[in-house]
Amino acid sequence: MINKKVCMLGEFAVGKTSLVVQYVARMFSEKYHTTLGVRVDKKKINVADQDMQLILWDIHGKDRFTTIHETYLRGMSGYLLVVDGTRPETLETARSLKAQAEKTVGPVPFILMLNKIDLAVSWAIPDEEISSLKKKSWPIIRTSAKTGEGVEEAFTALAIQMIKK
Amino acid sequence: MNNISGRPSDHSGLKPGRPPSKEAYKTLRELIVGSDIADIKRIHARMKDPERRAEDISQVLPEAVILQTRQDNRMVPALRSTVEQIIQLSVKRDPKPLVDALFPIIGPAIRKSVAEAFRQMMQSLNTTLEYSTSLKGLKWRLQALRTGKPFAEVVLLNTFLYRVEQIFLIHRETGLLLNHAVAEGIAVQDGDMVSGMLTAINDFVRDSFTPRKTDALTIVRVGETTVVVEEGPHAYLAGVVRGNPPVRLRLCFQEVLEGIHLEFGRELIQFDGDTAPFETAATHLAPCLLTQLKPRTRKTSPLMWIILLGILGFSIFWATGWIRDQMRWSAYLDRLRSEPGIVITSAEKRAGKFRVSGLRDPLSTDPDTLISEAGLDKDRVTGHWERFYAMQPSFILGRAKHLTRPPSSMTLTLKNDILVARGTAPITWITRNRPILSTLPGISSYDDTQLVPLYTDAMILEKARLQLQPPASVTLDVKNGNLTVAGRAPHQWILNLKSTGARIAGVNTVQSEQLIDMDKQEMDEIGQVLKQTAIGFSQGITLAGPDDTATLNKVADLIRRLQILAPLFKLTPQIKIMGHTDMAGSDDINHRLRQARAKKVRSILVEKGVSPSILRVPDMKNQEADYMKKVKTILLTGRRVTFEVNLLQKR
Numbered sequence: 001m002i003n004k005k006v007c008m009l010g011e012f013a014v015g016k017t018s019l020v021v022q023y024v025a026r027m028f029s030e031k032y033h034t035t036l037g038v039r040v041d042k043k044k045i046n047v048a049d050q051d052m053q054l055i056l057w058d059i060h061g062k063d064r065f066t067t068i069h070e071t072y073l074r075g076m077s078g079y080l081l082v083v084d085g086t087r088p089e090t091l092e093t094a095r096s097l098k099a100q101a102e103k104t105v106g107p108v109p110f111i112l113m114l115n116k117i118d119l120a121v122s123w124a125i126p127d128e129e130i131s132s133l134k135k136k137s138w139p140i141i142r143t144s145a146k147t148g149e150g151v152e153e154a155f156t157a158l159a160i161q162m163i164k165k
Numbered sequence: 166m167n168n169i170s171g172r173p174s175d176h177s178g179l180k181p182g183r184p185p186s187k188e189a190y191k192t193l194r195e196l197i198v199g200s201d202i203a204d205i206k207r208i209h210a211r212m213k214d215p216e217r218r219a220e221d222i223s224q225v226l227p228e229a230v231i232l233q234t235r236q237d238n239r240m241v242p243a244l245r246s247t248v249e250q251i252i253q254l255s256v257k258r259d260p261k262p263l264v265d266a267l268f269p270i271i272g273p274a275i276r277k278s279v280a281e282a283f284r285q286m287m288q289s290l291n292t293t294l295e296y297s298t299s300l301k302g303l304k305w306r307l308q309a310l311r312t313g314k315p316f317a318e319v320v321l322l323n324t325f326l327y328r329v330e331q332i333f334l335i336h337r338e339t340g341l342l343l344n345h346a347v348a349e350g351i352a353v354q355d356g357d358m359v360s361g362m363l364t365a366i367n368d369f370v371r372d373s374f375t376p377r378k379t380d381a382l383t384i385v386r387v388g389e390t391t392v393v394v395e396e397g398p399h400a401y402l403a404g405v406v407r408g409n410p411p412v413r414l415r416l417c418f419q420e421v422l423e424g425i426h427l428e429f430g431r432e433l434i435q436f437d438g439d440t441a442p443f444e445t446a447a448t449h450l451a452p453c454l455l456t457q458l459k460p461r462t463r464k465t466s467p468l469m470w471i472i473l474l475g476i477l478g479f480s481i482f483w484a485t486g487w488i489r490d491q492m493r494w495s496a497y498l499d500r501l502r503s504e505p506g507i508v509i510t511s512a513e514k515r516a517g518k519f520r521v522s523g524l525r526d527p528l529s530t531d532p533d534t535l536i537s538e539a540g541l542d543k544d545r546v547t548g549h550w551e552r553f554y555a556m557q558p559s560f561i562l563g564r565a566k567h568l569t570r571p572p573s574s575m576t577l578t579l580k581n582d583i584l585v586a587r588g589t590a591p592i593t594w595i596t597r598n599r600p601i602l603s604t605l606p607g608i609s610s611y612d613d614t615q616l617v618p619l620y621t622d623a624m625i626l627e628k629a630r631l632q633l634q635p636p637a638s639v640t641l642d643v644k645n646g647n648l649t650v651a652g653r654a655p656h657q658w659i660l661n662l663k664s665t666g667a668r669i670a671g672v673n674t675v676q677s678e679q680l681i682d683m684d685k686q687e688m689d690e691i692g693q694v695l696k697q698t699a700i701g702f703s704q705g706i707t708l709a710g711p712d713d714t715a716t717l718n719k720v721a722d723l724i725r726r727l728q729i730l731a732p733l734f735k736l737t738p739q740i741k742i743m744g745h746t747d748m749a750g751s752d753d754i755n756h757r758l759r760q761a762r763a764k765k766v767r768s769i770l771v772e773k774g775v776s777p778s779i780l781r782v783p784d785m786k787n788q789e790a791d792y793m794k795k796v797k798t799i800l801l802t803g804r805r806v807t808f809e810v811n812l813l814q815k816r
């Protein structure tokens with residue numbers, strides 16, 4: 001069995017934990033729980049005829065006052081950058097987190113999850129912004145932890161990338 | 166060499182300012198190394214020749230392996246993968262040699278494995294049983310109910326000083342689980358998540374609280390559970406321990422980590438998430454699943470004391486009863502053994518009941534009566550007795566008495582196997598029991614000659630009748646053995662009675678006072694009749710008339726009868742025939758006439774068969790006057806003949 005450590009990175013309240021819960025347990029709760037430290041979860045999948053186990057490190061959200069412990073990132077095979085589509089500033093945090101991750105573990109596969117697409121009315125990230133990121137070859141998947149849309153796809157995409165690497 | 170070449174030496178003997186020639190070096194080498202040059206060359210050649218090197222190493226390889234194995238265990242992990250590959254290759258090419266090699270051990274190995282599994286099951290069952298029924302067990306069940314923990318966990322908590330429940334081998338960098346060892350009967354959490362969280366916590370603690378990044382979390386304690394963490398360069402071990410982890414656990418972890426790093430060093434460095442290479446690491450982890458049971462503290466509760474005392478009291482009570490029963494039982498058996506006519510063949514005690522079997526003479530003491538005497542409960546003793554005849558003299562005598570019921574007037578004794586009867590006994594008893602006693606087992610003969618038989622009056626009477634043949638005129642009577650004879654009987658019969666009467670069996674005395682002798686009476690009557698008889702004469706010697714002839718015939722009959730009777734009494738009759746005359750005539754004539762008349766009667770009597778010897782005719786000359794005086798009142802006439810009877814003793 002191949003185990004891969006995958007970290008969920010993003011600003012707080014972008015929906016990292018909800019995405020993990022949706023992915024692992026197919027559940028969603030409107031209640032918000034802030035994650036302190038790390039929450040570890042796992043998911044067994046089969047990608048390209050390969051059994052695989054994703055050990056999901058749901059790391060607490062980053063903000064101006066807190067930093068991510070680098071040690072949490074060590075040994076990860078890939079990560080998911082989570083951005084709240086209704087809060088444009090979270091994209092900035094994602095950028096800085098990506099930089100931190102690359103500094104710590106080098107260039108490992110990642111997926112940018114543009115979360116909360118169910119909240120289309122409040123969507124605040126302009127499409128140009130997204131297009132520019134795409135131009136930089138950032139893999140971007142729009143997700144909704146609430147509806148589950150794009151969640152499985154995002155994790156699977158990351159898994160495929162990790163296998164290819 | 167560069168130094169040598171770079172720095173000219175004053176002592177080299179070479180000219181300064183010029184580089185030394187090859188020759189010079191050679192000379193110098195020879196000076197320094199001298200004769201060793203050849204050796205060095207040879208060593209060089211040897212080192213370069215792989216064949217020779219292999220040869221050299223082959224010489225020391227076995228010793229080297231032995232030496233290394235003694236020093237530490239590095240050889241085993243070093244050779245392990247090679248050996249495994251060899252085995253795999255061997256199996257792939259031809260599995261038969263390996264199958265053949267394993268064949269002798271595979272059976273015992275399976276048996277051992279099964280036995281071990283059973284042992285563990287039994288141990289677990291024992292513990293569960295022990296604690297599920299005891300007071301302690303109840304207490305723990307309450308504890309389990311109160312705390313909501315499973316009972317098994319509560320038992321573990323209370324019985325183990327410590328127990329290493331799980332060991333996680335975790336890749337240090339990724340926090341991914343490489344292997345996981347779990348003790349028997351432990352509920353397993355998800356190892357992957359646990360190892361992830363542990364790593365996260367470790368990272369968090371290290372990052373947050375320690376300035377040095379080399380420091381690490383070594384222990385996490387939550388309630389009864391301690392997580393002991395031992396780090397290695399690429400992997401670390403986390404052991405979940407119930408209770409207080411011992412010091413040697415850390416040593417064990419260190420040794421295991423060393424071994425794992427040695428064996429899986431490359432795999433750890435190149436780890437990319439594939440845990441397959443670490444599957445064999447479980448064998449390293451298993452020895453660290455240590456367990457130490459709590460020493461049992463024997464703090465006995467008061468209840469236990471009471472129970473113990475109760476048991477002790479009961480035991481003493483029971484033992485006392487048991488000993489008492491045993492003593493009584495053996496006393497009873499001794500008593501039975503000493504009892505004549507009883508032979509014990511077997512005696513046993515089973516399930517609290519006593520059982521004795523043997524032989525018993527019917528005359529011996531009843532064993533049941535001895536049970537109460539011995540103090541035993543009759544219901545608990547069962548006796549099985551076969552009848553037999555004891556041959557002790559007392560039993561032979563007893564049996565004889567039991568069979569014949571002898572009267573108290575007699576005794577039975579046994580001497581030299583001869584049974585002797587003495588005293589008196591009814592004849593019926595004697596005759597009835599003679600055959601019984603003569604054939605009694607255990608005696609050679611029966612002697613009842615000294616036994617006097619007793620008869621009943623009726624029997625005596627019967628016997629008397631038979632023996633005496635009494636005439637009809639005689640009555641016999643017996644009372645208390647006394648025979649009374651009454652009536653009239655012939656003299657001869659009376660004589661016989663007198664001679665034999667007392668000899669009749671059972672007759673004590675014979676009383677015959679009331680017995681009349683018929684013959685004597687007749688004899689006396691004849692005497693009387695004759696005395697009063699007178700034969701009348703007319704004139705002379707002529708009988709007076711036919712009556713007188715008849716009377717004379719009768720007299721003749723009487724005298725003949727008397728002749729028969731008197732001898733019976735040893736008497737001889739003497740009949741005096743006396744002639745009488747009337748007053749007329751002269752005395753002389755009368756005298757002659759008297760004589761003639763008497764003689765006349767005499768001759769007639771003789772004619773009639775009377776013995777002449779008993780007939781006497783006395784001279785009536787002188788006696789007549791006296792006689793006349795006597796008879797004149799009776800006889801009116803004097804012409805007659807009278808008789809006088811005398812019975813004389815026979816000489």
